[in-house]
Amino acid sequence: MAANDIVVSAIGVHKEYRMGxxxxxxxxxxxxxxxxxxxxxxxxxxxxxxxxxFNMIGxxxxxxxxxxxxxxxxxxxxxxxxxxxxxxxxxxxxxxxFNLLIVMTALENVTLPMIFAGLSPKQxxxxxxxxxxxxxxxxxxxxxxxxxxxxQQQRVAIARALANDPDIVLADEPTANLDTKTGREIINLLxxxxxxxxxxxxxxxxxxxxxxxxxxxxxxxxxxxxQIRARDEIDIHVGSLAGEHE
Amino acid sequence: xxxxxQSDSAIRSQIRxxxxxxxxxxxxxxxxxxxxxxxxTLGILFGIAFLVAVISGNTIEAAVQADETQTVDSLxxxxxxxxxxxxxxxxxxxxxxxxxxxxxxxxxxxxxxFREIGTMKCLGALDRFVVLLFLLESSLQxxxxxxxxxxxxxxxxLLVNLRAAGWSLWRVFYQFPWFTDxxxxxxxxxxxxxxxxxxxxxxxxxxxxxxxxRAAKMPPVEAMRVEV
Numbered sequence: 153m154a155a156n157d158i159v160v161s162a163i164g165v166h167k168e169y170r171m172g173x174x175x176x177x178x179x180x181x182x183x184x185x186x187x188x189x190x191x192x193x194x195x196x197x198x199x200x201x202x203x204x205x206f207n208m209i210g211x212x213x214x215x216x217x218x219x220x221x222x223x224x225x226x227x228x229x230x231x232x233x234x235x236x237x238x239x240x241x242x243x244x245x246x247x248x249x250f251n252l253l254i255v256m257t258a259l260e261n262v263t264l265p266m267i268f269a270g271l272s273p274k275q276x277x278x279x280x281x282x283x284x285x286x287x288x289x290x291x292x293x294x295x296x297x298x299x300x301x302x303x304q305q306q307r308v309a310i311a312r313a314l315a316n317d318p319d320i321v322l323a324d325e326p327t328a329n330l331d332t333k334t335g336r337e338i339i340n341l342l343x344x345x346x347x348x349x350x351x352x353x354x355x356x357x358x359x360x361x362x363x364x365x366x367x368x369x370x371x372x373x374x375x376x377x378x379q380i381r382a383r384d385e386i387d388i389h390v391g392s393l394a395g396e397h398e
Numbered sequence: 399x400x401x402x403x404q405s406d407s408a409i410r411s412q413i414r415x416x417x418x419x420x421x422x423x424x425x426x427x428x429x430x431x432x433x434x435x436x437x438x439t440l441g442i443l444f445g446i447a448f449l450v451a452v453i454s455g456n457t458i459e460a461a462v463q464a465d466e467t468q469t470v471d472s473l474x475x476x477x478x479x480x481x482x483x484x485x486x487x488x489x490x491x492x493x494x495x496x497x498x499x500x501x502x503x504x505x506x507x508x509x510x511x512f513r514e515i516g517t518m519k520c521l522g523a524l525d526r527f528v529v530l531l532f533l534l535e536s537s538l539q540x541x542x543x544x545x546x547x548x549x550x551x552x553x554x555x556l557l558v559n560l561r562a563a564g565w566s567l568w569r570v571f572y573q574f575p576w577f578t579d580x581x582x583x584x585x586x587x588x589x590x591x592x593x594x595x596x597x598x599x600x601x602x603x604x605x606x607x608x609x610x611x612r613a614a615k616m617p618p619v620e621a622m623r624v625e626v
Contacts, residue, residue, distance in 0.1 A: 212520065212619045233524065236413050239618075240522020251517040251622065255423075255430040268522040270414045312521070 157188040159319050159352050160209050165218035167204050167375075178204040179215070180375035186354060188319070191346045191365055194356040196372035203324065205372060206356040210245060210322045211238050223319060240268045244313025244351075248325040250305040252297040258284060258308045259293035265315040283311040287341060303334035310341060314351070321345075323355040327362070339365055415527045424534040431507070435539055438503040442543025442598050443550065445496030449489050450551025450594040451558075454587050456481050458559045461575040493601060500605030504536055508609040515613050516621030528614035536606035537599050544598020548591040555587075 167179040178201045186192055186209070196202040207213035208220050211227055220227045222238060230238070239245075252261045262283055263276040271279070284293050287307040289300075297305050306326060313321050323342065327335030343365040346353045355362060363369055371378040428435040481489075508515075515528055556570070563569040577586035613621075 207619050210520075213617070233413065236519075236522050236524050239520055240413055243520075245520045247517075247622070249513075251513060251520075253514055253517065255426045264518070265521040267419050268413050268415060268527075270412065 158185045159188045160186040161221045163219050165208055165215045165220060168216045177375050182377055184377060188352055189350045190367040191353045193362045193366040193369045194372055195358060195369055200372045201375040202356050202372045206324055209354055210243055211235055240265055241316045242319045244318035244321040246309050246313050246323040246326045248328045250309045252305055252308055254297050257294050257296055258289060261308055262311045262315055269316045283314055287311045302330050303337060306338050320352045320354060325357055327359045336361055413522050413524055420530050420534055424531055424538060427535055428538060438500060439539045439543040441496055441499040442540055442602060443547040445492050446544045446547030446594045446598045447551035448492045450548050450590055451554040452481060452485050452489050453585060453590045454552050455555035455558055457575045457579040457585050458555055460580045461573055462559060462563055462570055464580045465573045497601050497605045500602055504606040504609040508613040512621045516618045519618035525614040529610045532606055532610035533603055536602040540599040540602025544595040547598060548594035552587060552591060
């Protein structure tokens with residue numbers, strides 16, 4: 153891991169929402185750099201602006217003020233097509249509620265982003281099956297989401313997130329809809345992929361199990377970065393918290 | 399390393415959705431919601447069947463009558479295949495109901511799939527892919543309904559005329575208006591079937607256009623936040 157290789161950098165990011173006549177400051181001047189190959193967790197209570205920041209980092213939303221650079225590209229200056237290209241090729245998304253397309257089989261779900269990226273059917277099938285076996289579902293490629301358990305669905309979603317060799321995988325509360333054991337498995341899988349494929353993982357969470365595997369934890373509160381801690385600084389706490397459910 | 403080299407180059411903005419893939423995905427979506435698709439298709443079927451039955455029925459009737467007046471007193475005067483005004487109104491009304499029905503079905507189908515749409519956009523789908531998928535879906539339904547409707551409508555028109563002609567196949571088919579009506583206008587049975595198919599597809603696309611554009615315009619995050 154090249155220590156100073158920055159994948160995403162947010163500079164003075166503000167985000168305001170209009171709720172009727174009131175202006176809500178979801179983000180209030182966030183500066184953050186995300187390094188290649190790291191496992192970063194965004195922690196914070198609901199309403200802290202964690203998800204909003206997550207969406208900015210993921211090129212899903214634009215800041216009201218400030219800039220987000222992904223691989224050196226300023227998100228504000230990109231066209232819709234370029235943004236779509238970035239989402240397709242540079243980003244992988246994992247969601248709390250899995251968000252698999254129910255009309256498609258596991259394999260078709262995984263290969264959908266490859267269609268957009270322009271891979272041939274043969275390449276897609278090969279890569280799709282390879283990814284499914286990496287996440288431990290090699291024999292289940294023909295199943296539909298409804299025929300899979302929550303943990304298995306999330307594995308398919310992880311395989312889908314890796315479809316086009318993304319630079320960053322963004323995981324939004326990936327364990328929130330899973331039981332503790334399955335959640336732990338998913339976290340371990342993410343960590344494994346982070347190490348073996350050198351993929352940067354950014355995860356918004358309030359699952360304390362995540363702390364265990366994170367290289368850095370960013371605490372967000374009231375739209376600001378409260379503190380950033382490296383893993384060795386938090387290891388001590390984890391022992392006592394690892395058994396907790398939330 | 400390879401990725402890094404790639405990232406240094408300018409962002410290529412080519413995102414694709416080959417037409418064949420789009421058709422496959424639309425077809426799958428229809429298949430998985432089979433009964434709902436059938437209901438929408440039935441709506442189109444009835445509308446088009448009525449349209450085709452009215453036009454073809456008149457054309458055939460006029461042809462039979464023209465034939466008879468010719469044989470009786472060789473004066474083909476009352477042989478205009480004009481459709482009575484009240485029937486024109488009924489046809490128009492039925493087609494409007496048809497469009498409303500399709501719009502309603504598509505609106506539901508779009509609302510139900512906000513999350514799916516958001517997910518697709520997160521995976522890199524462009525707005526126009528979403529529009530394409532929804533329009534394809536509805537035109538497939540439109541086509542299926544229209545073909546079936548045209549056949550049903552034509553059969554109905556035939557039966558009605560056969561009955562009027564005392565079940566004499568010879569009288570009805572002697573100068574059957576396959577391609578043109580008695581005035582030579584292209585309103586024979588075959589072109590009317592074609593017209594029915596086209597109208598059916600057009601109605602389906604018109605009905606789906608609004609919901610499809612609405613769905614495509616949604617920002618991915620918002621589309622996914624919607625709980626249905």
